[in-house]
Amino acid sequence: xxxxxxxxxxxxxIAPLLGAEWSGTTLTLRAQRGTKNLALDLDGSxxxxxxxxxxxxxRFEFAFPPNGRAGIEAMPRATRDGAxxxxxxxxxxxxxxxxxxxxxRAASPRWIAAGARPMPFGTDAAAPDVAIVVPVFxxxxxxxxxLDSVLMHTFGKAQLIVxxxxxxxxxxxPLLARYAxxxxxxxxxxxxxxxxxxxxxxxxxxxGHADVVLLNADTQVGANWLQGLRRAxxxxxxxxxxxxxxxxxxxxxxxxxxxxxxxxxSWSFDDTARALWQQAGLAYPELPTGNGFCLYxxxxxxxxIGALDEAAFPQGYGEENDFCQRAAQHGLRHVIAGNVYVGxxxxxxxxAERRAALGHAGMAVLxxxxxxxxxxxxxxxxxxxxxxxxxxxxxxxxxxxxGAPKPRLLWVGAGxxxxxxAEVWNLQANGSENELMLAGQVxxxxxxxxxxxxxxxxxxxxxxxxxxxERLVVPKRAESAAEILCRLLDIPIVEVATPFAxxxxxxxxxxxxxxxxxxxxx
Numbered sequence: 001x002x003x004x005x006x007x008x009x010x011x012x013x014i015a016p017l018l019g020a021e022w023s024g025t026t027l028t029l030r031a032q033r034g035t036k037n038l039a040l041d042l043d044g045s046x047x048x049x050x051x052x053x054x055x056x057x058x059r060f061e062f063a064f065p066p067n068g069r070a071g072i073e074a075m076p077r078a079t080r081d082g083a084x085x086x087x088x089x090x091x092x093x094x095x096x097x098x099x100x101x102x103x104x105r106a107a108s109p110r111w112i113a114a115g116a117r118p119m120p121f122g123t124d125a126a127a128p129d130v131a132i133v134v135p136v137f138x139x140x141x142x143x144x145x146x147l148d149s150v151l152m153h154t155f156g157k158a159q160l161i162v163x164x165x166x167x168x169x170x171x172x173x174p175l176l177a178r179y180a181x182x183x184x185x186x187x188x189x190x191x192x193x194x195x196x197x198x199x200x201x202x203x204x205x206x207x208g209h210a211d212v213v214l215l216n217a218d219t220q221v222g223a224n225w226l227q228g229l230r231r232a233x234x235x236x237x238x239x240x241x242x243x244x245x246x247x248x249x250x251x252x253x254x255x256x257x258x259x260x261x262x263x264x265x266s267w268s269f270d271d272t273a274r275a276l277w278q279q280a281g282l283a284y285p286e287l288p289t290g291n292g293f294c295l296y297x298x299x300x301x302x303x304x305i306g307a308l309d310e311a312a313f314p315q316g317y318g319e320e321n322d323f324c325q326r327a328a329q330h331g332l333r334h335v336i337a338g339n340v341y342v343g344x345x346x347x348x349x350x351x352a353e354r355r356a357a358l359g360h361a362g363m364a365v366l367x368x369x370x371x372x373x374x375x376x377x378x379x380x381x382x383x384x385x386x387x388x389x390x391x392x393x394x395x396x397x398x399x400x401x402x403g404a405p406k407p408r409l410l411w412v413g414a415g416x417x418x419x420x421x422a423e424v425w426n427l428q429a430n431g432s433e434n435e436l437m438l439a440g441q442v443x444x445x446x447x448x449x450x451x452x453x454x455x456x457x458x459x460x461x462x463x464x465x466x467x468x469x470e471r472l473v474v475p476k477r478a479e480s481a482a483e484i485l486c487r488l489l490d491i492p493i494v495e496v497a498t499p500f501a502x503x504x505x506x507x508x509x510x511x512x513x514x515x516x517x518x519x520x521x522x
Contacts, residue, residue: 017029017030017031017038017085018030018032018056020076020086020090022092022097023097024093024094024095024097025061025095026059026060026061027059027060027090027092028058029057029058029059029060029076029085030056030057031052031056031057031058031085032056033054033055034056035056035058036051036052037049037052037058037079038052038076038077038078039076039077039078039079039080039082040060040074040075040076040077041074041075041077041089042067042072042074042391043067043073043395044073044075044395044398045394045395045398046080046081046391046394047060047066047387047391048060048387048391049079062384063115063384063385064114064115064283064388065095065114066388066391067114067395068112068113068114071091071093071094072091072092072093072094073090073091073092074089074092075089076090112278112279112281112392112466112467112468113467114281115281115283115385115388116281116282116283116465116466117235117236117282117283117284118231118461118462118466119231119234119235119465119489120236121458121461122461122488124488125230125231125234125489126156126157126230126487126488126489128210128211128230128234128298128299129157129159129207129208129209130156130157130159130210130211130212130213130226130230131158131159131160131161131203131206131207131208131210131211131213132150132154132158132160132161132212132213132215132226133161133163133203133204133206133212133214134147134150134160134161134162134163134203134215134217135163135165135196135199135200135216135217136162136163136164136165136217137164137165137166137167137193137196137217138168138169138172139217140169140172140175142217142218143176145220146216146218146221147162147179149219149220149221149222150215150221151182151516152516153221153222153223153224153225153226154221154226154516154518155490155515155516155517156226156227156230156490156492156517157517158184158226158517158518159184159185159186159210160179160184160185160186160517160518161186161188161203161207162176162179162186162187163187163188163190163202163203164176164187164188164189164190165190165193165194165195165196165199166189166190166191166192166194182519182520183518183519184517184518188202188203188206190202195310195314195315195316196314196315196316197308197310197313197315197316200214200292200316200319201307201308201310204297204307205307209299210299211230211296211297211298211299212296212297212299212302213226213229213295213296213297214292214297215293215294216292216294216344218344218346219246219293219294219343219344220269220342220343220344221273221294221342222272222273222274222277222341223270223273223274223407224273224277224339224340224468224470225244225294225340225342226490226517227489227490227491228244228337228339228340229242229244229294229296229337229340230490231282231337231465231490232282232284232296232335232336232337232340233296233335235284236333238331238332238333239332239333239335240297240301240324240327240328240332240334241290241295241296241297241298241301241324241327242284242290242295242296242334242335242336243291243293243294243295243296243334243335243336243337244293244337244340245276245280245336245337245338245340245341245342245393246293246341246342246343246344247261247262247263247341247343247344248260248343248344248345248346249293249342249344249346251287251291251377251381252336254276254280254338254341254389254390254393255390255391255393255394255397256390257390263397264397264400265400266400266401266404267400267404268404271404271405272341273340273341274404274405274406274407275397275400276338276339276341276396277339277341277468277470278339278405278468279392279396280339280341280389280392280393280396281338281339281388281392281466282338282339282466283338283385283388284335284336284337284385285335285336285338285380285383285389286333286334286335286336286380286383286385287336287377287381288324288325288328288334288373288377289320289321289324289334289377290320290324291320292319292320293344293346294340295320296337297323301327301332304330305323305326305327305330306326307323308320308322308323309322309323313362313365315358316358316362317358317359317361318361318362318365318366319362321362321366321370322369322370325366325373336386336389338389338392338393339468406421406422407423407470407471407504408422408423408425408467408469408470408471409422409423409424409425409469409470409471409472409473409504410424410426410427410464410469410471410473410482411424411426411427411473411474412426412427412428412472412480412482413427413429414428415475417473417496417500417504417507419501419502419503419507420503421504421505422503422504423438424504425437425438425443425467426438427460429448432448432449433445433446433448434446434447434448434456434459434460436463436467443467444459444463444467446459446460453481457481457485460481460485461485461489464485464486464489464491465489469491470491470492471492471493471508472486472491472493472494473494473496473507473508474493474494474495474496475495475496476495477493477495492511492512492515494511494512494515496508497510
């Protein structure tokens with residue numbers, strides 16, 4: 001049975017809301033008979049809208065607390081952005097059938113841990129070879145933006161394969177020649193225009209035994225993008241693909257699906273990418289498909305089902321959906337890496353009109369081959385995990401004027417630097433407790449047991465992921481547990497030669513350049 005709200009809310013006299021009940025996991029709203037829909041804001045940002053039954057009852061299920069465990073402020077509305085149906089927010093305690101709590105605390109890093117699916121302990125995310133495959137056709141300015149962002153933000157074991165599909169823009173050839181000399185970068189040229197799918201397949205074949213990221217040439221990546229995709233792809237043995245989210249990528253757009261979403265005016269693209277890295281969480285919503293604008297594919301899947309079907313989808317627009325459906329026939333799944341944000345210009349090569357025509361043709365093939373595909377997409381598109389992802393992005397955007405996010409660095413032990421351009425997290429021993437600190441406050445803690453240290457290692461493993469640590473900063477290299485775990489998680493380890501530098505940028509600059517996957521001198 002649902003517990004009635006202990007503090008009975010005052011409902012608006014102009015609205016049809018009659019009552020509310022909270023079970024600890026389900027919010028039930030009771031409206032007048034004939035009410036079609038009700039919407040819900042959480043902590044001031046839109047969360048979901050759902051239909052009412054014939055009796056005017058709407059239910060919102062919470063598989064996990066979207067904002068952590070400090071309490072949720074829920075405001076019922078008639079529709080999204082419509083009239084508020086209560087004089088004050090309903091205050092809910094996840095896990096307890098009451099709402100008798102104080103106003104939730106200010107935003108804390110704790111809240112992103114809810115619903116997280118970190119990689120299994122000990123998984124070596126840095127081990128797989130990864131080939132980033134970028135098919136190119138014209139649009140030199142966007143191609144340059146894409147490739148420059150990959151060079152800037154890619155760390156770890158990777159190669160870059162750029163394939164010119166017989167571009168007829170004369171600026172493409174000299175542009176690509178600028179990148180061809182770099183180690184682990186290959187620039188290939190098709191003799192004639194083969195189309196997107198065949199070009200992508202050429203890259204998949206050229207990658208050898210490596211995993212593959214298909215990356216459109218009209219995209220822009222940000223910090224931690226490849227690490228995030230790798231972790232999502234290896235979060236479970238049955239994951240076949242992981243797709244980034246974007247400002248403009250159809251069902252993978254955030255926070256609003258099928259829209260071109262503007263980033264906050266006060267943030268740069270890199271700020272926005274870092275904000276999602278820190279605040280979107282690791283719930284990894286699932287869909288029956290990925291999206292080839294930025295799609296991580298495990299090599300084992302290609303070995304099992306083959307590459308993309310270039311005969312049926314020569315220009316793209318449906319090839320990745322078909323590939324993912326074939327993988328699903330083997331019990332494999334496809335996840336959204338909601339913490340990896342990739343900009344997408346869309347239609348740069350074909351234009352909107354031709355893109356629409358290609359999409360229509362591709363969908364016709366998909367409907368014939370996979371008659372349940374659209375229903376499967378519809379049934380999973382608004383999963384709880386996806387609603388939480390979109391809500392977390394809206395919440396981050398709503399607080400953009402509070403300041404741009406800073407990179408999160410971890411320092412172990414005493415002597416942590418205080419840099420104004422970074423969040424320096426500190427792992428310290430306090431008696432028998434290992435404490436993860438930020439700005440003098442304990443964010444997480446674990447009891448150390450010398451006879452059985454593994455639980456503490458497991459705790460640190462999860463903390464590194466859910467709290468989005470970007471670098472381990474050490475005064476001197478050592479085979480510490482933190483270094484071993486960071487290497488497995490593909491977190492760069494930076495030895496600070498100038499610990500008293502004024503900024504993190506100054507302290508880390510030289511190592512940052514050396515650690516990039518595609519350096520000038522390797």
